[in-house]
Every structure is written in C-alpha cells, then in structure tokens.
Amino acid sequence: MAPKNRIIIDTDPGVDDVLALLLALSASPEELEVAMISVTYGNVPLQSCLRNVVALFHVLEKELSWRESVGKTSGAYGALRAFKPIVAVGASHPLEDEEIIADYFHGADGLHGVHAAHPHLSPDDTWRSLFADIAGEPSEAALPPSYSSFFTPSKTPSHQEMLRILREEPEDTITIVAVGPLTNVALAAAEDPETFLRVKELVVMGGAVGVKGNATPTAEFNCYADAIAAARVFALTSPVPASTMPPVFNNLHNLAPYPAKLPRRLKLSLFPLDITTPHELRQRAFDDKIKSLLESGSPLAQWTNTFLTGTFNQIKAMLGQASDEGLSLHDPLCIWYMLTRDDPAWKPVAKPEDIRIETCGQWTKGMHVVDRRSRLKANEETTIETHPEDPLDAVKFDEVPGDTLGWLSVNKGNRINRIVASPGEDIFGTVLLQRLFD
Template sequence: MAPKNRIIIDTDPGVDDVLALLLALSASPEELEVAMISVTYGNVPLQSVLRNVVALFHVLEKEMKWRESKGINKGSYGALHSYKPIVAIGAEHPLEDEELVADHFHGADGLHGVHDKHPDLSPADTWRTLFDDTAAGKQGSVEPPSFSKFFTASKGPAHKEMLRILREEPENSVTIVAVGPLTNVAMAASEDPETFLRVKELVVMGGAVECVGNVTPVAEFNCMADAVAAARVYALTSPNPASTMPPVLHGKSFLPPYPSKLSSRLKLTLFPLDITTPHELHKKLFNEKVQPLLEQGSPLAQWTETFMNGTFNKIDSMLGEGHDAGLSLHDPLCIWYMLTRDDAAWKAVPELEDIRVETCGQWTRGMHVIDKRGRAKPAEQDSTVRTSPEDPLDAVTLDQIPGDDQGWLSVRNGNRINRMLSSPGHEIFAGMLLDRIFV
C-alpha cells in the first residue's frame, strides 16, 4: 500500500526535533514515508545538529536489535524499516543575519551532553565523510557504505535535494514539514519557484501570533533565527508575492526576487506558539514510561532519558521550585498533524490570514504581524475588482485604497496563511507520543 503521506522534514535537532523525528519514523508505512531529512543550523550549529541526526539513526539501529533480541513489538517503527530517507546538509547560517542559537536551552551539543555521557550510543566520527562532496568527486545522493541501513547520505546541498524530490515526484504528493529556521526552504523556493510550488503543503512550526514570543516579547525562535527567509517563504502564499517580500537592506539581497507571475500559490499551514505551547510532555509521565525500559537495557530509553531529563532540569531551573516541568512539544505537533490531518478535530482560523513577518524592526524582528483594525476590504464588497478567467491570480482592476500604502486592505496584496488553532487534544498527545516512540 502506498504511504498516506510522503514528507520532507526540514529540521535543526534539538530536543523536540528529535522527538518529532522519532514520532515520524515510528509511524506505520501506510501512514507516513519520510523521504528526506533536511538539516539546518538552528538550536545549535550545523555540524552539531547533523551529528544528532546521524546519532538518532545509530541509536535506532541498536534499539531495533535490542527489541529483536527481546522479542518485543516487532511491528514497531514501520516507516523506519520500510523506507530509507535521504539525509542532506543545508544552510550554516541565516540569509542575512548573524546566527542565533538556543544552546542555553538544548545544551552545547543540542542534546544536553548525550554524546559525552553515552559514547557507546554515538556514531564513530567516520560519519563525517559520508557528506563530503570532495570525496565523491561529484554531487548527489550516495549509499553510505557499511554505515547505516536506515538512511542515505547526500553529498549535495539540502535545498537542491528538496527540489529534486519535488521535481521527480508527482505534483502535490510531497509535503515539507519545516520545524527549524526556514533558510533551506527559502533557498529552494528562490532557486526554482515553479518546482517548489509543486509541493502539496508546507507545514511550518514558527511564529507567535496572539501570544508572546519565546526569544523576544514578540518573536518565536525559528522565525527570529531567519526572519528574512520566513518572510520570503510566506510571500509565496500571496496573489502578489512582491507585496510582502522583505525590503533589501545594505544595498544587496542574498536571493533574487520571485518572477512577477507564478502558476500557483503556496499552501502554508502554520503552527505558531499559540497552538504548540499547550501540548506538553511532563517529567513524571516521561520517567514513568522509560524507567522500566531503562532497567531492561533499551538503548533508546538510555539515550532519550539523558537529554529529556537534562531538559526538564533546565525548565525547573528557569521556572523555580514548585512547578511540574513540562516540555512544549512544538515540533512533534506538526508530525501528529501529518499522521492525523484528516481528523475533523484539527481546526484552523476560518479564513486564510494575512500574516506578515517583520524583518527590520529594532525590537520586533521576527514578529508575526496581522491587521487587527477590523476594517473591511472594499474590494470584497465591490465588484469592480475582478479576476481574469485565464489567470485567476491576475486582477483586472487593482483595488488601490488611498492611504493604504502597505496593501493591508487590498485583496490583491498580502499573504494567505492557514493558521492552526486546535488539535484532536493537547491532553492526550504526550501519552500517544510516548506510546508510539517506546514499546
């Protein structure tokens, strides 16, 4: 049976990123196929997050052997056994800014020192040669000889691999789930917009819309890490992408503008902090699940216990005594959506929203801006603005409103974002996540 969803995961592991990857790989082959894991800088620098991805597959290989020896749950991790995703290296830094990292929360290696505490669960350093394009003499995906049966290393850059997959697979058959800074996605979209728009859906964990930010009062980490990339990607949801593209600073843009006309608009589903933060995994629930597995010798339990309790201890230190430490499952929530997106309990804002990203504010960089003035768009009530049957995206009469220089009241301008509001249940997600990841 063909997989229900074929996805590319663009990620910067990171604690909750690893949980998201484990959730995806633990799916049944009918539910999900992970075609590629596209790695970007983010929570920690690029080489550290890449090491964490390679280590994850190394631990899973040990875990599957352990489960086989115990005769445990042979049907688990169907997606891991049925498909072999490409792992590709992406951007080392944002398009135009200095690198922002979150090692104060995730630890210097992104996983609270797990490689030093469990060297037996870390891959040999020879993994680094797998991604060396000079060793192969040419770019492209190659089999990692005698290294891992669960992934294929790419010697080509992540954004080009992303485009190759979108070009080779049927249109509207691949979804990109972006749970880190959007630099890789922006680079793919810029290099070949029409191929990029073959994507079925872009699912983004990012932003804070009606709630406070987590790195500044108004900005969420992924968006703040590369606000320009986010603004460029969001612009592809607009009938007129030029209307929300970020301004060119310092006299030069790293990436060129989009063509004046594109064949379609991007479907972007946004999971901001507003919906992700309430989905929490608490220390007590996690340890109740893994403690029996630790006693039995599960490699996966040993590995995850180290960085999860490191995270819980960090949260305790931030909140003070008396709090039940909870890790917000930001990134795993996007994978849960991919597994269950036909569930009617997923609710989005009733209409697509014009959400724009601030890219040059001194205090507001990365902020998600929406128009809360409640003013009607005249063109929505006036038939003088029509579309062409030959090109529905091309307005015959532009709805220019005096004094509306930024196009907030124009049906032609602005972004069209599908913002998620609720899931099938924040109170059940953590338990379901643990049940899928562990036996």
C-alpha cells in the same frame, strides 16, 4: 501499499526536533513516509545538528536489535524499516543576519551532553565523510565511513535535494514539514519557485500570533533566527508575493525576486506557539514510561532519558521552581498533524489570515504581524482586472483609500492557514510516549 503521506522534514535537532523525528519514523508505512531529512542550523550549529540526526539513526538501529533480542517484536518504527530517507545538509547561517542559536536551552551539543554521556550510542566520526564539507570541517574521506543502513547520505545541498524530489514526484504528493529556521526552504523557493510550488503543503512550526514569544517578547525562535527567510516563504501565499516581500539589504545569496506570474499560491499551515505550547510532555509521565525500559537496557530509553532529563532540569532552572515540569512539544505536534491530518479535530482559522513577518524592527524582528483593525477590506469582486485570455496575468489592482502597505486590499497580503485546535492537548504526551516506546 502507497503511504498515506510523504514528507520532507527540515529540522535543526534540538530536543523537540529529535522527538519529532522519532515520532515520524515510529509511524506505520501506511501512515507516513519520510522521504528526506533536510538539516539546517538553529538550536545549535549545523555540524551539531547533523551529528544528532546521524546519531538518532545509530540509536534506532541498536534499539531495534535490542527489541528483537528481548522478544519485543511489535510493528513499531514501521516507517523506519520500510523506507530509507535521504539525509542532506543545508544552510549553516541565515540569509542575511548573524547566526543565533539556542544552546542555552538544548545544551552545547543540542541534546544536553548525550554524546559524552553515552559514547557507545554515538557513531564514529567517520560519518562526516558521507557529506559535503560542513562549515569548513576537514574531509575524512580516507577513513571508512560509518553510518546507519536506515538512511541515504547526500552530498547535494538540501534545498536542491528538495527541488529534485518535488520535480521528480507527482505534484501535490510531497509535504514539507519545517520545524527549524526557514533558510533551506527559502533557498529552494528562490532557486526554482515553480518547482517549489509543486509541494502539496508546507507545514511550519513558527511564530507567535496572540501569545508572547520565546526568543524575544514578540518572536518565536525559528522565525527570529531567520526572519528574512520566513518573510520570503510566507510571501508565496499571497496573490501578489511582491506585496509582502522583505526589503533587501545584504542579499548575501543573491536571491532574485519571485516572478510576477506564478502557477499557484503556496498552501502554508502554521503551527505557532499559540497552539504548540499547551501540548506538553510531563516529566512524571516520561519517568514512569521508561523506568522499566531503562532497567531492561533499552538504548532508546537511555539516550532519550539523558537529554529529556537535562531539558526538564533546565526548565526548572529557568522557571525557578521544582515540580512536575512540562516540555512543550512544538515540533512533534507538526508530525502528529501529518499522522492524523484527516481528523476533523484539527481546525485552522475560519479564513486564511494575512500574517506578515517583521524583518527590520530593532525590538520586533521575527514578530508575526496581523491587522487587528475593524476596517472592511475592499470588495473582492471589483478590485482586480486581468487579461481575458489569461486570468493569471493581473494588469491592474484597485487601491483602497487610506490603505498603507496593502493591508486592506484583498489582492495583497499573505494567506496563512493558522492551526488553532488539535485532537487534544491533554492526550498528545501520552500518544507520543506510546508511539516511541511501545
């Protein structure tokens, strides 16, 4: 039976990224297929992010063996058993800016020292030879590689693997779920925008629209880490991508502008902090869930207990209080959406929003800017002229008097489907624990 959803996960593990990956791999084959895991820098440097992905598969291999040994033979992790995702390595730094990491929250290795705490749950370093050189790391090709049989390593840059999959698979069958900085996605879109737009949907965890940021007062980390990439990707939702493209300064990757004529607009579903922050995993619920599993010797319980306990302690330190802390499930929420996308409780804004990314502001880089004025937009029916034989080839756009930067033209600006409601912020933590550990 064909899987319900086929996805590429672009990720920078990271604590909540790992939880998102576990949730995806715990699905049934009928719910989800993870076709590829695209690794980027972000919460920690690229090499550490990749190590965490390889370690995750290593732990799951041990976990499934342990479950079999104790007679726990449920159908959990069906997607992991049924499919074998490609793991590819992507960008090690933003398109133009210096690298910014969040190891103050996730720990130096991205998982609060889990590799040092449980060396038996970390793969031998010979896995590095399975991938292309990572940030100048020496090759270990002479050593026999060690890695889990549950994934296929790739030496091709991840943005090119994305394009290959989109090119080879039928249009509208692959969704990209981006839960890290959007650099890899932006590189794919720039290299071959026509192929990239074969994607069914781009699900993005990023931004803060009506709430405070978590990297700066106005910006969420993923979009702050590479605001240029986010702006370029968001521009593909516009009828005229040039109207919201960021200004070019360094252009270290020699990225070309998008063609004036594209086959269609990108469908982008945005999960900003507004919707993700209230969906929490409470420490007491986690502790209660894994207590017996730790006593029984579950490798997954041991592994997750280390980095989640470290995260809960870090939250307490940052807030200056000790209580039943909650970890916001930013990235896992995007996977829950993929698992339950047909649930009518998922609600986007009534009409796609013109959300633009600030890329130049000294204090506002990465900010998601929306037009909160009450002025009417131009009449949609009379603002555009096209060639009669080719309606996609626009030749004239009416300008709106007093409109600065195209905020009032219906033909300019982005079209973002911001998600504003889920099946229940009060139940997601329980759902996550059940799927990962039952």
